[in-house]
Amino acid sequence: MTVAVVRFGGSxxxxxxxxxxxxxxxxxxxxxxxxxxxxxxxxxxxxxxFSYGDYLRAGAMAARTPIVNEIAEAAADGVPxxxxxxxxxxxxxxxxxxxxxTVNESARFQCEPVHLRVENADTPxxxxxxxxxxxxxxxxxxxxxxxxxPDARDRIExxxxxxxxxxxxxxxxxxAANPNGSRxxxxxxLGERASTAVLMPHPERAALPDLGGLDGQGIxxxxxx
Amino acid sequence: xxxxxxxxxxxxxSGVLDPEAETTQRALERLDFDLEDLRFADRYEIDxxxxxxDAAAERxxxxxxxxxxxxxxxxxxxxxxxx
Numbered sequence: 001m002t003v004a005v006v007r008f009g010g011s012x013x014x015x016x017x018x019x020x021x022x023x024x025x026x027x028x029x030x031x032x033x034x035x036x037x038x039x040x041x042x043x044x045x046x047x048x049x050f051s052y053g054d055y056l057r058a059g060a061m062a063a064r065t066p067i068v069n070e071i072a073e074a075a076a077d078g079v080p081x082x083x084x085x086x087x088x089x090x091x092x093x094x095x096x097x098x099x100x101x102t103v104n105e106s107a108r109f110q111c112e113p114v115h116l117r118v119e120n121a122d123t124p125x126x127x128x129x130x131x132x133x134x135x136x137x138x139x140x141x142x143x144x145x146x147x148x149x150p151d152a153r154d155r156i157e158x159x160x161x162x163x164x165x166x167x168x169x170x171x172x173x174x175x176a177a178n179p180n181g182s183r184x185x186x187x188x189x190l191g192e193r194a195s196t197a198v199l200m201p202h203p204e205r206a207a208l209p210d211l212g213g214l215d216g217q218g219i220x221x222x223x224x225x
Numbered sequence: 226x227x228x229x230x231x232x233x234x235x236x237x238x239s240g241v242l243d244p245e246a247e248t249t250q251r252a253l254e255r256l257d258f259d260l261e262d263l264r265f266a267d268r269y270e271i272d273x274x275x276x277x278x279d280a281a282a283e284r285x286x287x288x289x290x291x292x293x294x295x296x297x298x299x300x301x302x303x304x305x306x307x308x
Contacts, residue, residue, distance in 0.1 A: 056292070056293070057295060060292065060295070064291075064292060092297075093295065098297075099297055100295050100297035100298050102241075102298055103243075103244050103245060104244065105242060105244055106244065107244035107245055107247070107248045145242070147241060147297055147298050148297060149296075149297055152297075181242060181244075
């Protein structure tokens with residue numbers, strides 16, 4: 001029963017994720033990418049950071065390492081996989097979720113709290129919430145603008161695979177609440193299965209009582225027993 | 226086998242926002258340059274050996290598909306020269 005938090009060179013939210021998961025009762029373990037997934041892996045977190053210094057494109061290099069093939073196989077078997085920030089970029093680059101995360105509309109790194117509306121509560125990562133609930137989580141990224149081709153956009157909408165949208169505190173989805181220019185305010189999206197999810201905001205930074213805000217706990221609960 | 230240089234140019238698809246290009250354009254305008262538009266592209270020059278130009282192009286295209294370009298946001302083209 002191990003939740004593998006996969007560390008690449010340049011990951012920097014791995015310890016935060018491990019600590020938050022342990023706090024929630026998971027048996028979390030930081031796994032160096034070259035070592036592969038532990039045999040008893042019951043969940044996978046791809047944490048935030050700047051793997052490979054964001055060379056080529058954020059997440060591009062990490063997405064092509066052998067452990068990502070293992071993660072893709074685990075995801076296909078229904079093992080919960082959560083990509084956060086750089087982990088979301090890695091999953092998109094690897095094709096585990098549709099679309100791409102690219103340079104913010106502002107062309108700047110942005111570190112600020114945002115509000116998210118739960119669009120699909122029927123996933124392991126959102127079963128603690130109801131559809132329409134509003135969470136407050138921090139973002140910290142320079143490349144978080146979600147882009148998706150029109151055909152894939154139609155598909156994720158019709159298949160209810162948008163997990164979160166940036167919104168106002170009252171849940172209204174507006175352009176002003178979109179911090180980075182993401183298409184349709186998408187902040188998180190699902191893979192082929194609802195047990196594969198990515199988001200740019202950081203649930204692990206809103207999961208411990210002494211860090212202000214606990215809205216991320218429900219997302220991480222998708223990985224706990 | 227013959228020696229080739231494959232030049233792979235990767236650019237954003239038309240319609241995809243390019244905040245870095247817009248910022249660069251604004252900086253040029255602040256320097257009093259007059260311009261209509263500015264686009265960024267990444268160019269990779271890859272030296273390789275292949276049976277012929279077609280084989281070199283095929284390998285360079287595979288590199289673009291697998292890594293150099295992201296099909297969600299990029300188009301690319303490949304030019305082959307004998308080296």
